[in-house]
Amino acid sequence: MNFLLPNSGNGRQRMLQLQLLALLPVSIAALVNTGYQYLVAVAQNNALSTDDFRSRLARGLGANHESLGLYDMLAAGFAHLVPILALALLVGGFWERIIAERRQTPMEPGFILVALLFTLLLPGAAAFGHVVFGMSFAMLVGRGIFGGDGKTFLSPALLGIAIVQVSFPGVADQHPLWSGLAGYAGSDAIAVYHRGGEAALSAIDIDLWSAFIGSTPGTMGTTSILAVLLGAALLLIERLIAWRLLIAQVIGLFVFATLFNLLGTGPGASAMPAYWHLLLGSFAFGAVFLACDPVASACTNPGRWIQGFTIALLVVLIRVANPTHPDAVIPALLLASILAPLIDHLVIAWNIRGRARRHV
């Protein structure tokens, strides 16, 4: 893969470049799908007021609300994604600059990755104030106080998105276009499944294929499993993320979801087959880009297996048991990430015991 990034020098920079490159397919999918969702919503709902900033920007870029061409989707997606990303970068850069000045160290470019991840986890209609709030929290509490790149204890983007979700749980309901059932917590699709099962999904045109390529409503970057797979492939080939952690999450998801199917009582998420768990919501995105954050996950191989299964169990459990939080990926990842040092501690203690038992 060296041909992709020739002369990229310093290992840390190269690592960041590869992580950003892995997010490229997801970002493109986010542009297209956000535009598509917007245009479909506008076409279906003529009474919708299209007087807000993003709609005006989309119109200004020449997005045609009548037809659904690729350019129209890209332009409409651009109008939603890019302002949020630009704002997130601005806020991230601002705090990074201040932190660097206070510490008298050079600025580290890691905030770009944080801003991109944070943006991709937001719905297209996220309020700008929330972006500033979440990004500031991510930069300061998630990153700055621990000392910057490589020293964090939780993924900063994950922390930022979690605080937004916790602080403004129902805010997206108020937006007519993103009549989100779940607010920032993301997956409308899972909430739909909760209420009506597969029939309700097909009523809003979600089938396995559309969920796989990502033309479903949801937070911007998380809908396309295909794009996530492309990014995951790059990260795995470059050996940046731990395959054990990734595989453990997927296996765990299938095991625990199937377990709940067998024990299941109601029509809600406990009856949801494992593949829907994987395809809907932000599990795939979170599993690859947030859970496998190399710094904030377990750093021993047995620990990675344990953490992966823990994440899967928590995701399925919260989805099944708590219908008000249909996506569940962010809190599950947060909990598992907090547990990672404890898991490592136990694994290492066990390793040391084995070493102490040797006869030399």
Next chain:
Amino acid sequence: MSVSPGLETKYVSRAALLGPDYRGVNFELLCELGDEVKSGAAVMRDLRRPEIRFSAPVSGRISRIERGARRKLISLQIDVDDSLAVARFEPPASNDSVSIRNFMLESGAWSTLRTRPFGNIPDPDGKPTAVFVTALDAEPLAPNTRTIIDTYLQEFRAAVNALAGISDAPLYVCHAPDHALVFEDSSRIRCATFNGGYSASLPGVHINELCPIGLGGGEVWHIGYQDVIALGHLLLHGKPWLQRVISLGGNAVRNPRSLAVYPGSAIGELLAKEVNDGPSRILAGSSIYGRQLATGSAYLDAGQRQITVLGASAGDSIGTTASTNNAVIPSETLEKLILPGIFPVPLMRALQLGDAERARELGALELVEEDVMLLSRACVSHNDYAVLLRDVLDQLEGARR
């Protein structure tokens, strides 16, 4: 003097014994500047353990005694003369532990043994849990171990049989799968096959597989195959083996090949007319595990089997990129670069913090510098783990004494 068949010999005019090759030794000189010495004659001994002697690699006149900080010996340099005078040693009368140990101590062969943990010269009355003979070399462009051992098979066998007698511990001969070494005395001597990857010839890997070091305070000994042949030469012929086989490789070398040279040869002389013009880096060892040499005077160190010369653009070097943030970022790449059973990232963090106790628990006693070479190269933090590990090992050794 016997010459390896098919090998070009290259003799230099100056050779040296290097102080840093023998960790923890305070040298007491047995000769003076300007003395004429025979090859194989003792020129230094250990102040703390005076039985341990160090013999001259070549015959000639002692031309320079280089000392560094706190008067630590850096090198004892000898100008080679043409007399080819050699010291003679009486082979041990019997094959018991005491007489073999005495013979090895007297002839200077004892100083080629190394302990693990720490990588020191073992105490003359030490008790190893196992002895390892490294009879393979899996590093890239290494000299052909098989040819060399087969050429000196008699010496090799005599020395292995003698080494099996220095303690009650088992002796493991670690060899490549296509190079079967049959030994008759199979109760004490055990053969083990290693293959797979450049690390297959590291003693740390063999020890980790066959007799892993725990926290109990024991030690194992190991010795390289050329030092075994040298011991065999002493045993069978009563005089030192005045050769080591090294390979010359790398993309800046005009004619890569194996050479028979004096032990401790001056590298500058060996490389004369061998290297392409232009900037280059000289590594002591292979391109994987090699240590970069500063330009200027340098000598083959004890047990060195390769010189690699790389053009300036090839590869990277450790510790060169200045960075204020030296955090260790875990990645899948790091997992296979260390001995199995050791978690690389927790160990790297402990080393970086200088937390000797934690590093000990995580397996630092199983390691010496060469075992963490790959981590230094792969880690984005630009830490030199070889230096950090040695600091930690020094602390642990100090606590043990």
